[in-house]
Amino acid sequence: xxxxTREATMAxxxxxxxxxxxxxxxxxxxxxxxxxxxxxxRATTVIVHALAAGGRAxxxxxxxxxxxxxxxxxxxxxxxxxxxxxxxxxxxxxxxSPGEFSAKACKNATVxxxxxxxxxxxxxxxxxxxxxxxxxxxxxAVCEQLRAESRPxxxxxxxxxxxxxxxxxxxxxxxxxxxxxxxxxxxxNDAARLAxxxxxxxxxxLAGALEVGAGGERLRSLGYDADIRAxxxxxxxxxxxxxxxxxxxxxxxxIGMVKGHWPR
Ligand code: MLT
Numbered sequence: 001x002x003x004x005t006r007e008a009t010m011a012x013x014x015x016x017x018x019x020x021x022x023x024x025x026x027x028x029x030x031x032x033x034x035x036x037x038x039x040x041x042r043a044t045t046v047i048v049h050a051l052a053a054g055g056r057a058x059x060x061x062x063x064x065x066x067x068x069x070x071x072x073x074x075x076x077x078x079x080x081x082x083x084x085x086x087x088x089x090x091x092x093x094x095x096x097s098p099g100e101f102s103a104k105a106c107k108n109a110t111v112x113x114x115x116x117x118x119x120x121x122x123x124x125x126x127x128x129x130x131x132x133x134x135x136x137x138x139x140x141a142v143c144e145q146l147r148a149e150s151r152p153x154x155x156x157x158x159x160x161x162x163x164x165x166x167x168x169x170x171x172x173x174x175x176x177x178x179x180x181x182x183x184x185x186x187x188x189n190d191a192a193r194l195a196x197x198x199x200x201x202x203x204x205x206l207a208g209a210l211e212v213g214a215g216g217e218r219l220r221s222l223g224y225d226a227d228i229r230a231x232x233x234x235x236x237x238x239x240x241x242x243x244x245x246x247x248x249x250x251x252x253x254x255i256g257m258v259k260g261h262w263p264r
Pocket of ligand 1: 042043044085086087116118158160
């Protein structure tokens with residue numbers, strides 16, 4: 001028989017689950033949970049930049065034609081942005097480099113974005129109660145939100161073209177590390193343990209790790225080395241973009257970083 005103490009401990013355990021690809025999230029699994037969506041290179045990094053630079057909202061779209069149709073319905077300043085295979089989409093206002101999302105470009109703009117993997121991961125996470133957008137650039141601010149949450153946490157990695165990516169797994173592992181050290185028992189899935197190992201091995205040399213993965217290699221081959229450095233700029237921002245509904249959009253969300261959680 002299980003002792004009352006053991007039962008109490010078990011009841012207090014919070015599930016912290018990592019999904020290394022959106023396709024690995026079981027149907028219905030995110031209901032009642034807080035989902036954290038990651039696409040370090042570059043979609044979620046860019047979303048944080050765009051909103052920190054004064055963007056009003058970001059609307060994620062799965063397909064190029066969807067993005068064009070949505071942009072046509074937006075009133076006020078609108079920016080059509082994104083990439084396919086890393087390259088800007090012909091006819092769009094901006095590509096998917098963080099540096100393009102300046103205050104001048106973004107102020108009061110609604111950014112309509114479609115990317116190969118990241119926006120699709122965001123759309124996959126819609127069934128969660130709460131959806132946060134995470135990157136290294138807002139790592140500690142997201143940690144603070146997750147520590148204050150009581151719901152199960154599902155960390156959804158976008159991956160690169162259907163394959164698991166080093167940089168998303170590494171950031172997922174950094175969140176697992178942070179949540180495993182906040183005075184509350186966590187219940188991890190195997191992917192969370194793998195991600196945690198990845199963080200333990202590569203967290204010390206972040207910029208280098210981002211360069212060697214498939215996504216980083218492709219960006220370097222296209223001359224986007226500066227984007228990799230920008231993506232590795234831990235805690236540059238203190239906003240936690242959050243998905244809102246009716247209509248579906250991402251807004252700046254909570255602001256504030258109480259404590260830096262990245263190990264130095
Ligand atoms: C993606 O969504 O796959 C990424 O944003 C790709 C990229 O920016 O190159």
